[in-house]
Amino acid sequence: MKRVGVIGVGEIGRAIVTGLCEGAGDAPEVFLSPRGARTAAELSGRYESVRVCAGNQEVLDRSDIVIIAVRRDDRHEALAGLTVGDDRVVVNVMAGVGNDDLRRTLATGAPLVRAIPLPAVRERRSVTVTHPAHPVVDDLFARLGGVLPVGDEAAFNVFSALTGTLTAHYSYLATIASWATGHGIAPEAADSYVRGLFQGVGRSLSDRTRSLHQLAADHETPNGSNERVRTTWFTPANAQALGQTLDDLLTRLDGPRDGGARDGGARGLQAEGAALDEDRHADA
Template sequence: MIIAVRRQDRHEALAGLRVDGDKTVVNVMAGVANDDLRGTLATDAPLVRAIPLPAVRARRSVTVTFPSHPAANVLFEYLGGVLHVADEAAFDVFSALTGTLTAHCTYLATLTSWASGHGIAADDAERYVRGLFQEVGRALSDEARSLHQLAADHETPNGNNERIRTSWSDTANSEALEKALDDLLADLK
């Protein structure tokens, strides 16, 4: 059984639901610990937290789980792989990382809007930005290279990429991102 409702709706949505102890419950609600869900469901059934991302549709995304459970492992291996974590604190860190997905897409949309503001047709700008970052996305599958190495491989010393990286990815922006992640992590606990 998969429980997938918004955290704020869980009490109303799950009221009266009882789960037999021989079932396995996969909890995909962000910020809802297994102990909390166990109390809501009043069950002794095995509970597994999971973070299935949209790419599971194409079987291309690893799913973070806690704790490891054979039934959940089979399901998520089929959908792109499983990454088991040791405890719910580690699980919450991975959950916070998922909060960066739309920021990435918004970054790409900002690039497109910037180009449009400089006279490039919006369709052309978006086509170019998509093509530019699709290749970088494919390069992410090369796990032999760290993310730092991947960045270095795409950067010419004293070139355009280095200029934007060092101007935009400064200490203040890095600290702002880390604070946003810390704040989200605190809310997920």
């Protein structure tokens, strides 16, 4: 395994280092920038192969693969004046920062690869989308749960937009737990039940023999409780609003798109309910 450097040791940087080092007999040497000093110190104290460098240039000088994980708005300050040798491989995990933008900032001929690692890489069970494919980078993320190279940045940005739905899902769970609390259920009991309910849903996603439409249909009965909530709350209008939100996010990530592409995304989600009804009635 190549020597790995991380510039910007926040939540994603911590997850990558943990996944590479936790319980791994062949953990790579890892060099951390002093940005996120508390997290960097914690990781270096936990893992023998992890070191904190004096500055970002030292990270670059000592590493073969350098992961840039600073916040988008901080990138110019964090990367200013750095010299990146063409023999390095740079992994760009900054949302909304294209490789052309990063190359101008770094003024380097080194290979640049975008990636979307998620927090679950700490447990080596999350697939990471990359662009373009690169054997060294893809090997690194394969160790962290799997890798999905895509052919262009437009496709990459679609996957990036999908990750913007994660906290909405958590907030949905928190909202229904709070509803139960409002009806007299103890908060701890409501929280425990909602977690268990959706952990079961999560496990069902590992069944690749059924499409997402089919999984939804299989959890419904005609005129049952699940159908009632879906058809009265997740209406075509709400589905279209979600599609529009994702279209707007995609525009922010990769620049303006033509109206047909935006309308197609929103209409696609509006059609989800109809497709689910077709699947359900096919099984009825």
